[in-house]
Amino acid sequence: MVGSYLSDLWKKLRFQPFYDGEWVKGIYLVKVRHDNFDDCFQKIGTTFYALRDKEIWVNLTGGTNQINFALLLGGCFTATAASYYYVFQQDTSLLHPEGLELREIEEKRTVDEILRRWNELPLFQLQIGETLMKLQERFAEREILNRSEVVKILGGEEMLPKFRRFLSFEEDKVRRGILFEKVVSLMDKIDRKVDNFSKWLDWAKGEGILSEL
Structure with missing residues (x-):
């Protein structure tokens, strides 16, 4: 469901000219057991470690406690996250900000409203x-x-x-x-042999947890 939603959103935003180009080269989804912290942390921690030379933004909007705690802890261990943020909304049944429709996504009003709800968490990295x-x-x-x-x-x-x-x-x-x-x-759950993006792709594909939009 999430993959289908993001795929539709990607098309709606009309970013295709940038896909596989100079800006966005790929969007990857990693499958986790959302109710299992160990599973979430092993996959998130390994991903963060492999991408530690990249600029990583962590979205904490929604998600289970297991996922969000793994994101916070994984970022703390590796000091890879440049930003932690969430977009406030009350309706947890939605995958997009409450009160906004996809057909309005290109309107300035929509962008202004999303930015108004944007909250960045000033977490300091101890590595x-x-x-x-x-x-x-x-x-x-x-x-x-x-x-x-x-x-x-x-x-x-x-x-x-x-x-x-x-x-x-x-x-x-x-x-x-x-x-x-x-x-x-x-x-010890973090696989440190997976220490760059190419190895991460191979690892995630081998684990059968990777999807690409």
Whole structure:
């Protein structure tokens, strides 16, 4: 249903001259189990990681909690999302902004109304995934790290409070916290062999989860 809707919308917007050209080269849909967070995160996280050199905008309008949380967490781990946004509407049965019809999509009134409902979330990127993986490499060698060593990995003393949920501090000794283990195990779901767009296409096709408009 979503694929059919987007295909019709694409035609209505008359973007065909740009398709496979200089502007829009392709629109891809990735199939996820919308009620399964692990499935969503594995596919979203792998996609974000593969496209980390691209400008990614994340639309949080609608969607299940599992999908949106995976989008937020995947973006936080990889620091790939340039923008998180949503378009406010109350009618959850619609796939387009409430009160607007596709036949009106080219009118300035419609564009102005969509922009009025546009909300961008000013989320800051910590690229926490890379930092935790560096810590994990050190913890794999020994159970206890020195505080100064951890501070260097985090990038400064001021970063310590942000990681108190992940690490256990005892004077100059630092150990892994319970949340650290959970997050690292979650990050292991990201397939880091899929590290560019071409490999991502092959991976998604091989998984049978890719559709293209």
